[in-house]
Structures are given as structure tokens and as C-alpha cells.
Amino acid sequence: MSTVARHWAPPPLIANWRLRYAIYGALALYLAFALTTIDVNWARISEGLVRSGRLLAGFLQPDFASRWGDIVTGLLESITMTITSTAVGILISIPFGLGAARNIAPLPIYAFCRAFIAVSRSMQEVIIAILLVVLFGFGPFAGFLTLTFATIGFLAKLLAEDIEDIDPAPLEAIRATGAGWWQVLAYAVLPQVAPRLIGLSMYRVDINFRESAVVGIVGAGGIGATLNTAMDRYEFDSAAAILLVIIGIVLACEYASGFIRAKVQ
Amino acid sequence: MPVQSTADGTKIWRRRTSRAEWLHFLGWASLVLIVAVAWRVMTQDTIWAFVSDAPRQAGDIASRMLPPRWSYLGALWKPLWDTLNMATLGTLLAFVRPVALLIIVASRSINAIIWALVLVTILGQGVLAGIFAIALRSIGFIAKLLYEAIEEISTEPVEAIRATGASPPQVLAWGVWPQITPAFAGICVFRWDINIREATVLGLVGAGGIGLNLESSMNVLAWPQVTLILIVILVTVVISEWISARIRHAII
Amino acid sequence: MLVIETLTKRYATGDLAIDKVSLSIPSGQVVGLIGPSGAGKSSLIRCVNRLVEPSEGRVRLGNTDLTALSRSGLSQARRRMGMIFQEYALVDRLTVMENVLSGRLGYVGFWRSFLRRFPQADIDRAFAVLDRVGLTEHVDKRADALSGGQRQRVGIARAVVQEPDLLLVDEPTASLDPKTSRQIMRLIVEVCAERQLAAIVNIHDVALAQMFVQRIVGLRRGKVVFDGAPDRLTPAVLTEIYGEEDWAATIRKADEADGADADVPASELALAL
Numbered sequence A: 001m002s003t004v005a006r007h008w009a010p011p012p013l014i015a016n017w018r019l020r021y022a023i024y025g026a027l028a029l030y031l032a033f034a035l036t037t038i039d040v041n042w043a044r045i046s047e048g049l050v051r052s053g054r055l056l057a058g059f060l061q062p063d064f065a066s067r068w069g070d071i072v073t074g075l076l077e078s079i080t081m082t083i084t085s086t087a088v089g090i091l092i093s094i095p096f097g098l099g100a101a102r103n104i105a106p107l108p109i110y111a112f113c114r115a116f117i118a119v120s121r122s123m124q125e126v127i128i129a130i131l132l133v134v135l136f137g138f139g140p141f142a143g144f145l146t147l148t149f150a151t152i153g154f155l156a157k158l159l160a161e162d163i164e165d166i167d168p169a170p171l172e173a174i175r176a177t178g179a180g181w182w183q184v185l186a187y188a189v190l191p192q193v194a195p196r197l198i199g200l201s202m203y204r205v206d207i208n209f210r211e212s213a214v215v216g217i218v219g220a221g222g223i224g225a226t227l228n229t230a231m232d233r234y235e236f237d238s239a240a241a242i243l244l245v246i247i248g249i250v251l252a253c254e255y256a257s258g259f260i261r262a263k264v265q
Numbered sequence B: 001m002p003v004q005s006t007a008d009g010t011k012i013w014r015r016r017t018s019r020a021e022w023l024h025f026l027g028w029a030s031l032v033l034i035v036a037v038a039w040r041v042m043t044q045d046t047i048w049a050f051v052s053d054a055p056r057q058a059g060d061i062a063s064r065m066l067p068p069r070w071s072y073l074g075a076l077w078k079p080l081w082d083t084l085n086m087a088t089l090g091t092l093l094a095f096v097r098p099v100a101l102l103i104i105v106a107s108r109s110i111n112a113i114i115w116a117l118v119l120v121t122i123l124g125q126g127v128l129a130g131i132f133a134i135a136l137r138s139i140g141f142i143a144k145l146l147y148e149a150i151e152e153i154s155t156e157p158v159e160a161i162r163a164t165g166a167s168p169p170q171v172l173a174w175g176v177w178p179q180i181t182p183a184f185a186g187i188c189v190f191r192w193d194i195n196i197r198e199a200t201v202l203g204l205v206g207a208g209g210i211g212l213n214l215e216s217s218m219n220v221l222a223w224p225q226v227t228l229i230l231i232v233i234l235v236t237v238v239i240s241e242w243i244s245a246r247i248r249h250a251i252i
Numbered sequence C: 001m002l003v004i005e006t007l008t009k010r011y012a013t014g015d016l017a018i019d020k021v022s023l024s025i026p027s028g029q030v031v032g033l034i035g036p037s038g039a040g041k042s043s044l045i046r047c048v049n050r051l052v053e054p055s056e057g058r059v060r061l062g063n064t065d066l067t068a069l070s071r072s073g074l075s076q077a078r079r080r081m082g083m084i085f086q087e088y089a090l091v092d093r094l095t096v097m098e099n100v101l102s103g104r105l106g107y108v109g110f111w112r113s114f115l116r117r118f119p120q121a122d123i124d125r126a127f128a129v130l131d132r133v134g135l136t137e138h139v140d141k142r143a144d145a146l147s148g149g150q151r152q153r154v155g156i157a158r159a160v161v162q163e164p165d166l167l168l169v170d171e172p173t174a175s176l177d178p179k180t181s182r183q184i185m186r187l188i189v190e191v192c193a194e195r196q197l198a199a200i201v202n203i204h205d206v207a208l209a210q211m212f213v214q215r216i217v218g219l220r221r222g223k224v225v226f227d228g229a230p231d232r233l234t235p236a237v238l239t240e241i242y243g244e245e246d247w248a249a250t251i252r253k254a255d256e257a258d259g260a261d262a263d264v265p266a267s268e269l270a271l272a273l
Helices: A017-037 A042-060 A068-099 A107-122 A125-136 A140-164 A168-176 A181-218 A223-232 A236-264 B018-045 B048-065 B070-096 B101-109 B112-123 B127-151 B155-163 B168-205 B210-219 B223-251 C041-048 C071-078 C096-107 C110-114 C120-133 C148-161 C178-195 C206-212 C235-242 C266-272
Strands: B003-007 B010-014 C002-010 C016-025 C030-034 C056-061 C081-084 C166-170 C198-202 C215-220 C223-228
Touching: A017 B070, A042 A236, A042 B112, A068 A107, A068 A140, A068 A181, A068 A223, A068 A236, A068 B018, A107 A140, A107 B223, A125 A140, A125 A181, A125 B048, A125 B168, A140 A181, A140 B018, A168 A181, A168 C081, A181 A223, A181 A236, A181 B112, A181 B168, A181 C096, A181 C110, A223 A236, A223 B112, A236 B101, A236 B112, B010 C120, B048 B223, B070 B127, B070 B168, B070 B210, B070 B223, B101 B127, B112 B127, B112 B168, B127 B168, B155 B168, B168 B210, B168 B223, B210 B223, C002 C041, C016 C041, C016 C223, C030 C041, C030 C178, C030 C206, C041 C056, C041 C166, C041 C198, C071 C096, C081 C148, C096 C120, C096 C148, C120 C148, C148 C178, C166 C178, C178 C198, C178 C206, C215 C235, C223 C235
Parallel strands: C030 C198, C030 C215, C081 C166, C166 C198
Antiparallel strands: B003 B010, C002 C016, C002 C056, C215 C223
């Protein structure tokens, strides 16, 4: 029996102590530098706090009436953009998702689809929206194309991953009966991936609506444009009204999608 | 659901009952109808001449965008640094103090750039607005995923800790927290990666970072500069994605 | 019916899974294929319907050279070969009826099969087969709601509804308990006798093989080392196939009692499951 107290401390996250201190040191240094780059203009902020007070007041008494026409137009554009881009996006995602699944697609098609998906995912929607507005003109059509492109990148990737995870045994069995390639897809692949695909599509409706509010800022249609105008004119009560509408619809979409996903699973 | 019934002696089989078949068909028909209506409403003001003109436009723009103006790179380092800071500090801020339910709810519904739009009006243009915009958006995202992670932990270790007579905060610290740490770290890194992407465009509404350069370049139609900025953004995003994937891989 | 000529399979890793195997199986004969893991049993079965491509050699089903067929020819030929799997390989989310009907996919066009509008003749076949394997009450249940023995019977039904000339059976009882295993083996053998089907059955349980099949082929390291009647399986032969072991305990002895279910037809037993 030892009378010397034995020291114990929980094992550190990174074992090698030199590496650990190096990383912590680098992080601390970075934070210090980063914080110095923030240019805090206190005068501007105090001015801003007054404005934020007015904004919050706007939330308590949101003005739906005076800009109602603009709100409706913007909302209609956002909703129609969401519906069409999600629908078309799903349709196009399916072949891309199939093509990007290693276990059912031949190599050249696999490579092409994966590359397309990677490009679609690395570009920010706003940037794509800007380019498409330049190409196709202002309005919701450019927004529709933007959202469709983003939807494809999102759904096709997740669909491909799901297909790669399926149980291969039914795949083999259906092929062994002499079924054609499409029949194998319909009977062995589709039943296994359909529930998740439906769930993801519902989730994407939600995301697309939120994005539809954003692309309006650069002229691609939707309620973002209305919001931008309201903020520019310091019409905080209208802006608050718009924000509340956005929040309301997104929550409604989430609720509906949760409901549908539960029924499908 | 499916049915096997006998019609004059022969056994037939249908995948669904007639009623279910009808409902199924109606469901699809209404979906198609909704999409068609939405399409018509959406494109009622679309000038199709512009659309068919697009390929020519694309060629025109492409010729003006290339070659990228590499010399502009020197001017981009500071804005890029700003963008990185917005994303990182915003992410840090987000998980330090998740506050009222209202913010979380609003946060999930409102994108970073919309937050930025609002905050620029309040806080003025600059990186500060961007940091808060990123932070506010991230709060909802992290909260939602964290909640799902907490739901999935096993209750046995928590019960075991409670059985030793630990106080509720201790139960949280010893029973809950160790189980969700990998998920939590993974979520934060994941959000940081997304934030880099979002931070690049916040400058479009005045919230600092490389988006400001993008905005000003486009305003003066300096397309080769725009191309360079897009390249820089792409490279940054790819690098941050790689970092985030490596870290998450090491954690899980 | 089935003629395998000097079949060889060499995998990309360099493994020689099948080494110049030649085999000939007439209609109505059930052959049990035994051998240690890695002996090439699974590969051999899959080379017949070309789920695995043979490296050399030929396989003939009746008058058709399977190894020379194009993709579409192969699909058509596969209709004549029913396959039964160790882990059943059913589509879990589909019903029993849909799983059985999927055996007719080679005969039905894409849209008809996608909309589940199979011809009445196929539906009649499906009902008849489900009756034979004793699953009539389970027609509308999801496949993952059944027990192991029931699932394997759906697998058998799916293979039989193709009205094949040959059954390829890959370890049908490996995941089943001893009693269910015997019922499944009995069902397979009886169905083959009723429809004059040739069959190759991969099986690791030597005693079970001896009980039910008419001819046993032993494979070791890709080569045929035994081909004959089950009662000629002596401990010496088994040592040659598997290696040194206490084979006396494994082989079914002639006077071994089988239990009460020895002579009860599988269809009656099915109701008890």
C-alpha cells in the first residue's frame, strides 16, 4: 500500500504535447489577429442600436398593409419558384443520382455525374443567381434555374450515397431472374431508397423556399427583393412583416415535411 | 393496402385497393397540376426572348471574363482574410451562447445573407455585421442538429451516473456531454465549412469580405476581375471542405 | 440439361477459384455441392448464370451456350434458371406477392411490371406456387414481417414461378434452424421431382446433403475431388475434401432415427410454421 498520492488527470485530446501546444498556440494567435481586424465604429453602432430598437418595434407592430401588393407579388414569386424548382430538380436529380452511384453506374458515367454534382455544390447559390440573371434577365426564371441547379447538387449526391448503401442481395436476385436493367432498378433499388428520397425532397422544399428569399436580393425574383427594398427605405415595420411571413412559411413547410416523412417511413 | 380477391372464380391480385388506387392517382395528378400552375404563374412575366438569347449572352460574357485578371489577386488577400474571420468568429459566437427560442426559430428560417441585410442597416457596413449574421444563422442550425444528437444518446450511462447520487449538472457533464462530444464537434466543423461559403457572398449586401470586391467589380463591369474572384472563392471553398472532411473523419 | 465444360475462374486478385471443372447434370437430378469455404462452390454456381463471368470454359443449358450469349440473350436465358439464396435476397419492403411476381420480370415488359399490372396467367402461377409452398395466407405481408423459414419459401416460390429448367441454390439452409432446414431441403427436392428440374445445391451441412440429394459433388480448391452417390461418402473421402476431422460424427448413419417429421410432406408442415 503506497502512501504517496498518485496524480491523475484525464487524458488530453491530442496526445503529442508538442503538437497540442502548437495547435492551441496557432489558434490563440489566429483569434488575436482576427479580433483586431474587426473595425468597431462605436458611433455608428449607437446609431444602429436606435435603429434596431425601431426594427424590434416593427416586429411588435408589423405592417402588412401598406406594402401588401409588393409582399404578395414577392411571396407568389418565391412560392412558385420553390414549387417548380423542387419538382424539376427532383426529376433531374434522379438520373444524376443513379449515375453517381458506384454500384450501378459504369465508370465514365459515374465520373461525369460526380463531377457535375461537385461543381453544383461548391458554388454559392447567390453567385449562380447573379450569373443567371446576367444571362437570362431579371425575374423569377433566373431564380428557378438557380434553385434547380442547387437542388440537383443536393439531392443527387444524397441519393447516390443512399443507393451505394443498399443491400446488394436483392439486386443480385432480381438480376438472376432475367430482369432488364430498368426492372432491376424498379424492384431492387427503388423500394430501398424511396422513403429517404421522399424525406430529402421534402427537406429540400424547405431549403428552396429559404433560398428563394435570398436570390431576390440579386434580382432573381422572390420575396428577397421586396425585403431589400423595404430595408433600403428604412420601412422597418414592413420589413418585419416580410420577415414574419418568411418565418411562418418555413415553419409550416417544416411541419408538413415532418408529417409526411413520418407517414412514409 | 394490396388486395387479392376472387372474381367469378379466378383469384386476382392488385397492388392496391381500388380506393387506394384512386387516391394514389389523385395525389399524383394534383402534384402535377400544382407544378404546372406554379410554372405558368412564375413565367407569366418572363421575356422568352431573353431566355433564347442566353447562350449568345453566355458566350459574350465568357469571352469578357477570360482570361482572369491575375494581377487583381494582390487586392484580394485582405478581403479574403475578412471573409475567413467572419465565418470563423461567427461560428465561435454561435455555440457560445444560444439564447432565446425566438432567435433559434427565426434563425432556422432566415438565411445568413438576410440577417446580413438587416444587420448592415443596424450595425453599419463591415465585418461586424457579417460576423453576427453568420452567428445568428448558425445558432439555429447547430441547435437543431445538436438536439437530434442528444435524442440519440443511450440512456443507460445517464441512469448509471444518476444512480451514483450525482447532481443534475453533474449528470449532464458526465453522462450526456461525453456522448455527444464527437457529434458536437462534427456539427461545428460542418457548419464552419458552410459558413465559409456563405461568408463569401455577404459582401454583396455590404457586410464585408470578398463579396464587397465582387459587388464593386460587377458594378464597373470588370469581368476578368470577377472571374478571378470566383476562382479564389472556389479554391477557398474546396480547401475548407477538405479541412472539414478531414477533421470530421478524425473525430468519428 | 446442364453441361459445364472445363470451367475456370481466376479472380483479379490472382485466386484460382475454379480449376477446369467439368460437370454434366440431366433433368430432374438434384446435385449437392459440398466443400470447404473458398473451394469455389459459390463461384461455380454464379458462373452458370454469369452473375460472375467465367475466365475460360463453356456452360450449356440445353442447346444454348450460356457463355457465348450477349446481354439481352443472357437476360432471356436467365429466365430458365431459378436462383435461391442463403440470406433469401428478398426485397424487404415489398409484399410476398410482389417478391414472387418479381420472378416473372424476365417475361413482362418494364411498364407492366412497374405498374404491377402482371398478366392474369402470371398471377395464377404465383398463387399456385404460393399454395405449394404453403404461404397463401401471407400473400399481402411485407417480406420483412416473415420468419426465416417463411422467407426462404418465398425465395423458393420466386425461383419456381419462373418455370425454369434449372435451379441454382446457394446454401439455402445456412441461416435456418435444423428443423426448418430439413423442411426447406425437402421442399426443394420435392419441387424438383414434381417439375423434373435439374438442380445444383451448395450445402455445407454434409449430413443434410446426404439425406436429400441424389448425387454429391465434392469440391476442393476449385477442383472436383468426388462425384457420386451420397452413401459413398466415407470418412476418407471427406478428409480428402475438407481435411482431417472426426468424420464419423458428421456423417449420417444408416440407422439414425430421423424424428417424427421424416415422412411428413413439407406443405403440411408449412402450416405449422
